């Protein structure tokens with residue numbers, strides 16, 4: 188830990204893809220890179236040019252404005268679901284705070300939260316969050332289509348896409364004001380389907396390889412970090428990796444980041460299709476409801492467990 192790692196994530200270029208025109212050579216090439224990266228790292232850096240620079244720039248201004256609001260105001264966005272509203276002021280991770288925005292690709296949903304925070308309205312905030320999220324849902328869907336195709340699961344595509352919602356979580360990590368490295372966010376695996384992260388130029392995200400080494404993620408302004416969560420790991424019966432990751436902070440500057448999470452809807456049962464189960468790949472998890480699994484994950488036993496999913500529904 189702490190030593191300079193030379194490892195880096197695979198970089199995959201989505202900017203030459205025409206998203207509407209099916210199986211071109213470019214599509215097949217990107218698809219095989221996606222499959223390989225997700226098998227090996229569960230994660231990659233995506234070059235994706237469909238989010239206009241004006242939106243990306245406006246985003247960080249909007250995040251600063253949001254986190255500069257008084258704590259009482261931020262606390263107005265409480266949610267029944269854990270980790271969906273305002274999260275912060277945790278003694279274990281004092282640098283971290285975040286705000287979850289459910290259905291962030293739908294303008295009315297975003298604007299309802301905006302009005303909670305700014306009763307007088309803040310159109311720039313709503314528009315920026317909604318258009319940023321909407322553009323990124325395209326990348327989420329391309330990646331998931333490629334995953335299903337590469338595993339021979341095309342016939343489940345519609346069901347798979349219809350079974351999820353999008354949450355945008357926006358995050359701020361204060362600079363620790365020291366040259367020592369301090370924990371920004373505890374190591375974890377994501378619990379959802381696919382996560383797409385974006386950040387300002389302050390590094391901090393680290394992704395663990397299967398060998399236990401930490402890769403420091405250093406994305407460029409037009410790249411996004413794509414990562415597999417435990418629900419997809421279970422659905423593909425372990426064929427893709429769901430990586431441990433954490434945030435480590437140093438220096439004075441604040442790190443702003445966002446995560447677009449595709450999340451299984453409540454009541455949808457995640458069950459590995461027969462195509463991914465065979466003698467070499469016996470079933471890993473019993474069918475489960477993501478929301479009930481999260482219920483377990485946020486109990487004391489779930490938080491302590493080295494693999495909450497295995498403990499909850501491992502075969």
Ligand SMILES: O=C(O)CCC(=O)C(=O)O
Pocket residue numbers: 356358372377384386392432433434444445446
């Ligand atoms: O801030 C980041 O880049 C990572 C955040 C993260 O891992 C999460 O919210 O699940």
Ligand SMILES: [Fe+2]
Pocket residue numbers: 375376377432
């Ligand atoms: Fe995460």
